[in-house]
Amino acid sequence: MNAECSQFRDVLSEYLEGELAAPSRQALEAHLTGCAECRDELEALRHTVGALAGLPRQQAPTGFADGVTDRLRTRVRPVLRPGGERRTILALWTRVLPVAALLLVVVGLVLTVHRNGLFQAPESASRLAMDRPRQMEVALSTPQAEAEVARGAVRLDEAPEGVARERAGWIRAAPDELRPSALPAEETTVEFLREPMRAAAEMGELAKALPAPAVAPESVVGYGMDNGRVQPPLKEVTARGAAPAEARPGQPPALSWHAVRGVGGRLADAEAKKDQRVLFVQGPLDRRAVAPAPVQQVLTVMADDPAELARLAVGVANESGVAATLSLPDERTGGGLDLYLAVPPAQYERLLQQLAMLAPPSRQDLSNSLGVSGAFFDAMVANYRAYQRASREELKAPDASAAAAAAGRTALVRRMEAALEERDAERIAGDHLDMAGVTDMPVEPVNLLVRIQRPVPVAAEAEAARAKVGAASLEARAAEAEAEK
Amino acid sequence: MNLPRRNKTGPHPSNPVRANMSDGADRSSKEDEARLVGRARQGDLEAFGRLVRRNQDYVYNAVYHLVSSPQDAEDIAQEVFMRAYDRLDGFEGRARFSTWLYGIMLNAVRTHWRRRARRRTLSLDGAPDDGPSADLPDRSDGPPAEAERRERVHAVRAAIAELDDGMREVLVLRDIQGLSYEELAAAMRLPAGTVKSRLHRARLALRKRLEPLYGLTE
Numbered sequence: 163m164n165a166e167c168s169q170f171r172d173v174l175s176e177y178l179e180g181e182l183a184a185p186s187r188q189a190l191e192a193h194l195t196g197c198a199e200c201r202d203e204l205e206a207l208r209h210t211v212g213a214l215a216g217l218p219r220q221q222a223p224t225g226f227a228d229g230v231t232d233r234l235r236t237r238v239r240p241v242l243r244p245g246g247e248r249r250t251i252l253a254l255w256t257r258v259l260p261v262a263a264l265l266l267v268v269v270g271l272v273l274t275v276h277r278n279g280l281f282q283a284p285e286s287a288s289r290l291a292m293d294r295p296r297q298m299e300v301a302l303s304t305p306q307a308e309a310e311v312a313r314g315a316v317r318l319d320e321a322p323e324g325v326a327r328e329r330a331g332w333i334r335a336a337p338d339e340l341r342p343s344a345l346p347a348e349e350t351t352v353e354f355l356r357e358p359m360r361a362a363a364e365m366g367e368l369a370k371a372l373p374a375p376a377v378a379p380e381s382v383v384g385y386g387m388d389n390g391r392v393q394p395p396l397k398e399v400t401a402r403g404a405a406p407a408e409a410r411p412g413q414p415p416a417l418s419w420h421a422v423r424g425v426g427g428r429l430a431d432a433e434a435k436k437d438q439r440v441l442f443v444q445g446p447l448d449r450r451a452v453a454p455a456p457v458q459q460v461l462t463v464m465a466d467d468p469a470e471l472a473r474l475a476v477g478v479a480n481e482s483g484v485a486a487t488l489s490l491p492d493e494r495t496g497g498g499l500d501l502y503l504a505v506p507p508a509q510y511e512r513l514l515q516q517l518a519m520l521a522p523p524s525r526q527d528l529s530n531s532l533g534v535s536g537a538f539f540d541a542m543v544a545n546y547r548a549y550q551r552a553s554r555e556e557l558k559a560p561d562a563s564a565a566a567a568a569a570g571r572t573a574l575v576r577r578m579e580a581a582l583e584e585r586d587a588e589r590i591a592g593d594h595l596d597m598a599g600v601t602d603m604p605v606e607p608v609n610l611l612v613r614i615q616r617p618v619p620v621a622a623e624a625e626a627a628r629a630k631v632g633a634a635s636l637e638a639r640a641a642e643a644e645a646e647k
Numbered sequence: 648m649n650l651p652r653r654n655k656t657g658p659h660p661s662n663p664v665r666a667n668m669s670d671g672a673d674r675s676s677k678e679d680e681a682r683l684v685g686r687a688r689q690g691d692l693e694a695f696g697r698l699v700r701r702n703q704d705y706v707y708n709a710v711y712h713l714v715s716s717p718q719d720a721e722d723i724a725q726e727v728f729m730r731a732y733d734r735l736d737g738f739e740g741r742a743r744f745s746t747w748l749y750g751i752m753l754n755a756v757r758t759h760w761r762r763r764a765r766r767r768t769l770s771l772d773g774a775p776d777d778g779p780s781a782d783l784p785d786r787s788d789g790p791p792a793e794a795e796r797r798e799r800v801h802a803v804r805a806a807i808a809e810l811d812d813g814m815r816e817v818l819v820l821r822d823i824q825g826l827s828y829e830e831l832a833a834a835m836r837l838p839a840g841t842v843k844s845r846l847h848r849a850r851l852a853l854r855k856r857l858e859p860l861y862g863l864t865e
């Protein structure tokens with residue numbers, strides 16, 4: 163093959179597709195008449211393309227579409243309630259309950275396990291207010307959500323005498339006004355009101371089961387509210403090398419997690435809303451938005467003993483220095499528990515593997531149900547660019563070792579540039595994880611929702627629960643259980 | 648009904664079957680699709696199921712040849728539609744639905760590749776990827792011509808699996824799925840020139856792999 167041939171070889175594909183402009187085409191055809199090698203090459207190319215086109219077409223397997231819709235259906239999705247029902251319930255609340263406003267917002271609980279604290283006598287409320295941390299709320303990512311929680315959060319020193327300290331931690335009982343006896347025997351509201359009490363008791367049970375922690379204090383991080391101000395979100399805390407929310411000298415490190423209560427409900431799914439994902443709490447009567455938080459993945463695990471698995475999962479998470487936000491068990495839907503974890507990207511894959519080892523593969527499912535939100539994407543892009551700039555500066559550095567280290571990252575930078583150019587969110591998300599491994603720049607945490615559920619509830623129970631609170635929300639749960647059978 | 652296409656980028660030389668609609672297709676079909684999309688956006692899973700059925704075969708075929716693993720193909724193809732469901736809000740109807748879907752498919756497949764690569768380095772990947780060897784024909788069955796044809800198919804698929812990811816993408820989408828250069832550029836988010844040169848290199852690479860098996864240059 164000579165030099166003339168090589169220039170013609172390059173355009174063979176275009177020629178094959180009829181795309182060569184007339185002058186080039188004529189030149190090529192002229193060349194072809196005299197060059198057997200190029201003719202062979204053309205034939206080989208034609209043959210190759212033909213072989214590809216001739217591959218048998220695979221059809222989607224039977225039941226494919228149903229598989230998709232089933233999977234979509236059995237994800238717990240936000241439920242729209244008929245307007246009439248909602249109005250009735252609200253009217254009832256405002257008529258009957260003077261503190262209705264309290265009920266409509268999130269009340270946070272803190273449970274902290276201290277090894278030494280397990281067997282002390284109960285203390286008074288005022289002492290609690292001084293010594294113990296204020297309530298913790300789930301970390302919030304918008305000012306509006308922060309404001310909402312700030313409005314609704316009840317401070318410890320406002321709690322009545324009935325603040326009980328369980329063996330394992332402090333649990334706030336519901337204030338007097340919310341006790342069932344103060345209310346008419348309206349089934350739904352009483353059911354709702356019983357929730358906080360029962361949930362609090364259950365939380366105590368769960369807290370008792372938590373293991374002695376084995377993590378160094380500086381690796382425990384948490385969200386918190388301090389005097390009504392929300393602590394900075396996870397990424398800033400980790401970048402500074404984390405102080406735990408409640409470090410006490412001489413105390414063993416705390417296994418730190420906190421519960422989110424949405425009027426006695428459980429963390430439901432997160433819903434895409436434009437650029438945000440909203441974390442919803444499924445209450446006994448209604449769904450309530452808790453906080454906007456981008457959930458990237460949902461790991462669903464079936465466990466005969468959700469509390470036990472939650473305990474293990476929290477331990478696993480804490481070992482990686484990740485705090486867990488835990489929802490309260492919800493008996494009406496089978497006693498499931500939800501854990502919300504905000505994980506530094508560098509640890510994400512490993513933590514996911516460890517969590518996945520807590521249950522057999524047949525009893526778990528991982529889904530990227532929500533993709534990458536616009537805000538998350540933009541934040542990652544900003545991180546990227548900062549990293550690029552930092553790398554370029556290092557490359558110019560006179561220091562040989564620094565330059566060498568920086569040069570070693572060139573491949574990653576190039577990939578990032580390509581991904582940025584193509585606005586490929588998925589690739590950027592992936593490179594984001596890689597980047598976190600080679601730099602200690604603060605990066606957005608990856609948010610994981612771990613849903614721990616009991617296998618199939620008895621059909622009769624599901625039916626009864628459905629009758630009590632009605633609604634498609636319960637049907638969705640029963641269908642999920644059916645699908646899991 | 649597929650009308651013959653002659654657009655700026657030229658007809659495809661081997662004229663593969665196009666599973667999705669051509670430009671000249673019924674308007675009513677397109678309106679149908681728009682209506683299904685609208686209902687699916689509001690959570691109508693039944694409508695979405697019909698959308699899936701209309702598009703499942705070509706998506707599955709593409710994924711099948713891109714990931715070279717029948718076991719993973721169904722799962723990933725389902726994932727494509729689930730992502731599509733979540734992102735329906737972002738489909739404004741300006742692009743063709745299939746082009747939009749191809750973009751989502753590429754993302755899903757690339758994520759799969761990335762995860763596979765990471766898992767391999769973490770030595771968690773147990774069995775090696777069987778790839779198209781799952782298709783291996785049973786030589787004792789059927790007439791020799793049929794067996795030979797199946798072997799050929801298997802060889803081509805194996806060669807595709809060995810290509811670099813980027814080249815495999817463009818080859819599958821153009822030469823197997825029959826996308827036009829415009830659709831390709833849109834789905835891959837690359838300029839058309841890049842796509843063309845990559846395609847040519849991909850074809851050459853494939854040919855090189857097939858050569859020893861079939862003596863294509865004889």
